Amino acid sequence: MKKTRVIVSIFLVLFVSLATLGATGAKEAPKGEVLDILWRIGGQGEYMNPAIEKFKEMYPNVEVKLEYNPKAEDVLRPRLISGNPPDIFQVNVGTFDFFGAIEEGKLRVLDDVMKMTPVGESITIGDKLQSNVMDALKSDGHYYIVSDNLNLSGLLYDKALFAKYGWKVPETWDQFVALCEQIKKDAPNIAPVVFPGMYPYYLTNAFFLSNVASFGGQQAIKDLNNLTPGFFTSAPFVKAAERIQYMRDHGYFHKGLIALSHTESQMEFINHRAAMLAAGSWVFNEMAGNWPPGFELASMLPPTKIKAGDPGYMRASNSYVAISADAKNPEMAIELLRILYSEPIRKQVAKDYTMIIPVESISEGLDLPKEVLSAFALLDEPLNELFITPYEVWYNPFNTTFQDLISSLVMGNIDAKKFSESMEAAAEQVRKDSSIKKYKLY
Amino acid sequence: MKRERGYKSFIAVNLLPTLILYAVFYIYPFLKTFYVSLFSWRGLSKNMKFIGFANFAKLFKDPIIWKATKNNLFFLFWGTIVIFLFSLFFSTVMARKKFKEMGFYRIVFFFPNMLSIIVVGLIWKFIYNPSFGILNTVMEFLGLGKYIKVWLGDPSTVMGALVVPQAWMYIGFYMLLFFAAMQNIPEELYESAKLDGAGEIRQLFSITIPLIWETMRTAFVFFVINAFSKTFNLVFVVTRGGPSRSSELLTTYLYQNAFQFSDFGYATAIGVYLFVILFVISFIVLKFTKAETYEY
Incomplete structure (x- = not known):
């Protein structure tokens, strides 16, 4: 009887663990893994922090190397050339040639990411993000860039x-x-x-x-x-x-x-x-x-x-995020994207950093200052388009x-x-x- | 003989570390620039496509290059005239008049040179500000309202408006350079000249300038280098080459091609062109200003 109870308990623990993993989609990460992140910092501050915190919670074994830099593109360029790029990065669109980097084979194709779901959700990232914004980021029919902020x-x-x-x-x-x-x-x-x-x-x-x-x-x-x-x-x-x-x-x-x-x-x-x-x-x-x-x-x-x-x-306009083709840890970089696009993080970065992730119903459910909301609310009127x-x-x-x-x-x-x-x-x-x-x- | 060889080896060993650093961080990138200018290169990977002199062919057909060259020459010509005249005037006055407050004047004139060029640019941006800038306010106060302009926003005034902060920043440096050279001129020469009836102007042209001529020649080369390479920060901060490229320089255009357009091949070709111009002008300046050196 006692033995049966132990077996049932083990199954129960296994079942609960698997169910939790199923809900978040979290993957086991062996100890010693590193996620190398380079992010441009501008007027909206260190807005990746909520996503990074969540990531650390989900993947405690992964060491996060994060660099915020106002001139992130100047750091990125030599790292790309030397073959030691960050796993995932966001840099200035005006001073970094994203489409040139695609032509040079420096960015990872993200078609598979678009078919994945944000953490804890059933809709795919591709379906969640604004299609007209995302389509403009395609090159030869493939996604290499995603957007994390829309102005x-x-x-x-x-x-x-x-x-x-x-x-x-x-x-x-x-x-x-x-x-x-x-x-x-x-x-x-x-x-x-x-x-x-x-x-x-x-x-x-x-x-x-x-x-x-x-x-x-x-x-x-x-x-x-x-x-x-x-x-x-x-x-x-x-x-x-x-x-x-x-x-x-x-x-x-x-x-x-x-x-x-x-x-x-x-x-x-x-x-x-x-x-x-x-x-x-x-x-x-x-x-x-x-x-x-x-x-x-x-x-x-x-x-x-x-x-x-x-x-x-x-x-x-939007800022661009990409995963390096030579990324050492593309899987964890993708996980970070799945976290970034999840609803709790989308709402938190909007509230704390007024960063607007370009989803289909763009301002829906966001707690924004009225000064910022007044711009996005204009798009709620049916005749207005971006x-x-x-x-x-x-x-x-x-x-x-x-x-x-x-x-x-x-x-x-x-x-x-x-x-x-x-x-x-x-x-x-x-x-x-x-x-x-x-x-x-x- | 053996001792002399040992002495030379000792010098060579001491020079070697500096020479290696100089070769790696200066000569190698310098030579590499010539090499890269023959390629089409985005600066994003190691992929470089050899295109021969195509970047140079493009350069000679590019109207912005000529505009930028003209603007650099404007800086060279007017910057040299303004800086040279003012620094020579102030250094002569300071050296000849022996004011009690000389130390104070030296600090005042040299002060702008100690500021970062970014700070200088921002100060002058405020001075020129079309809404609340002190220049237009003072002009209005003096009844010169009809001459008020958007100094940095008007293609006809922007270059002149940029030469002023450049001069403001460098006059103190050259003043000290000339002043230091003037300190070495024996006082007896001036006293003899005075006895012979030479006035201050005559003394300046017959004693001071000939005896500090070598320092002036060095200053002329500095003027050339400054006009072409030290103007970048000022223009980048104050106008970004605008309006509509009216203040574009070879260096700002080089930067734009490299870091905005990802065309490092073309940018390095502009760098090579800049080198050739600097070399030729510096050579001409040194050649045509060569004069007999006076020893005293």
């Missing part, structure tokens, strides 16, 4: 300032023009719009491209990403450029913005020397500690609609030319026609250069 670009404003002057948040372009005229009349010391002229892509992403989308829909954005011949001299692009020219000619831009860095332009906005800031959902965190009492930061959908009732468009711009990463020199030309357009060195023609010429250069790999957004 939205748009116009920011101070609700209190708008209330003080009785200004209404515009929806359409006509309403926007009327508002800018009103601002000029009511408050001559407040410029209607500011953006960091040192980094003209802020205007491109927060406003110009939404205009392109308003004139040509998602198809226009696809054409832009795919550098479709003739697109840059076609109506959606030219009309969007004419709107920037109109803003310039009517004095809607802050007069000194061309010399401003991003923090300087943000300070102009905070100090009410500009009514609207072309930036994005990260600004609340980035300027933490600088918001004056009474400042009610809020996001508006780029007011680019042709008429009320049209769809609204916001550009989304769009993505992987061309920036695919064709980095082309994107730099794009931003130089935007800067010239704002400064008044060129007009919308010349801008569009120069863009078409720059795109043609990429198209005919056989040494540049071409990508396509479907």
Whole structure:
């Protein structure tokens, strides 16, 4: 009888252990294993900490070597060349050529990861993440990169300032023009719009491209990403450029913005020397500690609609995570991803670090500060859509030319026609250069 | 004879560690740069594709290269003139007038040189700020409002606006360099010149400059090197080469190609081009400034 009880107890323990393992999907890791992690640290802080804590809890035998570094890409490059890369990393998309690394065979294919489930869930990672965001990260039909954070670009404003002057948040372009005229009349010391002229892509992403989308829909954005011949001299692009020219000619831009860095332009906005800031959902965190009492930061959908009732468009950007092809411990790196995408961690990093993992219902169940939520809540409205711009990463020199030309357009060195023609010429250069790999957004 | 050989071996052994470090960390990467410039290389793996002189062919057709070269030459020309004139003026005044507060002036003038160039850049960014910068505020106060500009945001003023912090930073250094050289000039020479009726200007051109000429030649080479390689940080912090590449330099463009565009082959070709320019200009400067050395 006693023997039977022991056997039953052993089975019970085994059953419970297996059931627990089944629920989390945890794998046994032998002692001595190391997980080597390199993560860029920016405005959102050490946001991997919750996932790492959970990982250590699940895999106490695995030693975690974690490096947070603001210039993580500078650390990564020599490590990739020497064949000693971190197992998993997240670095700056602007200064690390992810797609070049794919072509060089330096990143692990993640197709299998997309079919796995986040820890404790039944839906696959591929189904959980936003398909339009993830599809843009594919190369030759395969996933090599996943996204761990999504930001939205748009116009920011101070609700209190708008209330003080009785200004209404515009929806359409006509309403926007009327508002800018009103601002000029009511408050001559407040410029209607500011953006960091040192980094003209802020205007491109927060406003110009939404205009392109308003004139040509998602198809226009696809054409832009795919550098479709003739697109840059076609109506959606030219009309969007004419709107920037109109803003310039009517004095809607802050007069000194061309010399401003991003923090300087943000300070102009905070100090009410500009009514609207072309930036994005990260600004609340980035300027933490600088918001004056009474400042009610809020996001508006780029007011680019042709008429009320049209769809609204916001550009989304995301940071990239990859597992090295030469990773010494790819299995544990995958486990870390499964933890990162699990619901408790998704909610915790949103609450503690305002880091938004790009899942299908993006802001659902998240406890976000109202300033950040105001941007993501705009996407809850059925007609509003986000769009993505992987061309920036695919064709980095082309994107730099794009931003130089935007800067010239704002400064008044060129007009919308010349801008569009120069863009078409720059795109043609990429198209005919056989040494540049071409990508396509479907 | 044997003793002399032993002495030479002793010197060689002492020099060897430094020479090895110099060879590994300076000469080898330097030569490797020439080699890499002949390849297409992303800098992400060891995969390099030999393309001969294609990077150089691209370089000569690249309009940004010419713009950047022009901007570097602007720094060289105007930076040299401003820094040279001011540092020579201050060092001469300090050496000849023997002010009581000389120690204080030396510290004041040299102070900017002790600051990091990043700090210098940020200070001047504040000075030029279009909304609250002290420059525009003072100009407005003085009734010069109509001349106010967005100094760093206007392609016609940005380069001039960048030369000013560069000069502010280096004037003190060259002032001390010239001042130290002037300290070695015997006072009797000036006294004799005075007796012969030579004024301060005549003394400057007939005594001071000829006797510190070798120091000045060295300074000219420093000017060339500074204009091409020491301007990177300033421009990177203050304008990032903008607006619309109006202040792009060869070094900022090199950096962009390497670290933003992952085109290390082309970036190293720009590095080689930079070396050739520096070499040629330095050679010309040394050749054409060669003069008789006076011993005193």
